[in-house]
Amino acid sequence: MIEILSYICIVIGIIFWFWGTLPLIGNRSVLFKLHSLSVADTLGSMSIIIGLLLKIPSEWSLLLLAIISLAIWNTVLGYVLAYCSSSGGNND
Amino acid sequence: MDTIAYFNIILRLAIWFLLTADFSLANIIIGVSIAFLLPRSYTSPGKLKDWLRVLWEIVIAIPQAYIEAIQIMLLPHNQEEIVLERVKPQRTPGLIFLDIFLITFTPKTIVLKYHERGWYEVHRVRRGKRHNKDIERSSLMEKSNEEMTQ
Amino acid sequence: MDSILIAMILALLIPIYEAWQDDNIWQKMLAFASIATKTSIMMLFISVLRHDWSIGVVAIIILSVGNAGLMLLAHLIKRMNQV
Known part of the structure; x- marks a missing residue:
């Protein structure tokens, strides 16, 4: 029972990883990627x-x-990262 | 000795005991003496009631962060905006740090900047279609700057 | 367990690719931060897989020292941009 629960937790974590890391490749702003990275x-x-x-x-x-x-x-x-990238001049 | 100093020592002791996981008398003596011998900075004390409330908010923040993460995953949040939030009055630097930590911990919001006169600049994502975000952002920044100067 | 490890390696490839293909320095920093966290979690996972806690202790020390170097680098880049 606990074995299954631990697998569920790990698999949820890996789903979060993939969901949050895939937006890194697109060209959104740094801040938007930071939101999804904090999920991942x-x-x-x-x-x-x-x-x-x-x-x-x-x-x-x-x-x-x-x-x-x-x-x-x-x-x-x-x-x-949010502070430095937003006041460093280039935002995107 | 004020509350933030207590928290400092408790944090050190927690790291020591979690890293060694050894509750023999010698280990406890070593840990306590190291925690007191390490240098510490002096800060202004905050109210104990504020500290307890913030601790409770941290406990609440963990499930809330997961709920927000699932919300972002299921529904597309494509709008970005920058909002200004007021700092609650009479906050010590330690409490302000914890507030920034709490806001940034939840996935929908990130603190961009802390202004000395009592404002946080918070960046958040919202539901909705994405439309010309650069124009929107610059106008929002101008508006927030106007509010700041008033 | 092995399939979980393979999935983790695939997830690690994404930020590596991003750090290689994007020229903007802040996007690179984001990718490096992501790589740092993912590698230390993978170290923890491998130590559980092989029942070898000396690997795990190293992973935990890396996690608790944290990304202090990356923070310093971020401030440095900000200063360089201002000049």
Whole structure:
């Protein structure tokens, strides 16, 4: 049962990855791509790690640290990239 | 010692214990002494009530982020716009950082810039057809600049 | 499990392709940020696959040190554009 649940989490994460990374190739603005990347890289990766956590609960401490640092760093990097790219002159 | 210093030490201790996962007495002593010995900066204290509310908002933000992600995935959100949001009064820098974190964490909104006089510039995507976004964006920027100067 | 790993590698190819074909520096930065996160998640996944936690600890250290270098680079590029 838990095995199936962990697979579902990992597969959802990979679907998020693909959905959020494919817009990178098109020519939209940096900010629009940043929105879809935050879906892919933050939320998708979080759900993959939760899937791994269900698989190997004995290493919960390391995986929990991974989730926390992933959420904080990716969000802060998104803000820094948005700030720098919007006030650096060229927007697209 | 104010609340942000407490949070600082709690964060350090959490990283230490999660990385080592060892609750023996020696390890606890090492972790606590490292957490107190590392240098820390001094900031102005915020109200404890504000901190608790922001912590609660973080707990809410995680499921909300997933809901917004699914909404974006199912329905096309093609319109982009830049909005100005007011910062709530009497915020310390730590609380403002957490606010920016919360806004950026949800997939539909990203904070672009924080103005010193109490405004966030928030970029968000909306549902609808895409039409000539450059013109729209520049006019929005002008309008927001006018609002700023008033 | 192997098919999941193959899917991850395919997803990793997308930002690599984007970093190669786009000349705009900010689009390149976005692609690099995406590559960094995806590689460390793949390291975690491989360590679970092979039951080897020394790989996993390295992945977690990479994740928790974070993309500080990329942030510094972003500020540097912004300054260069202003000059």
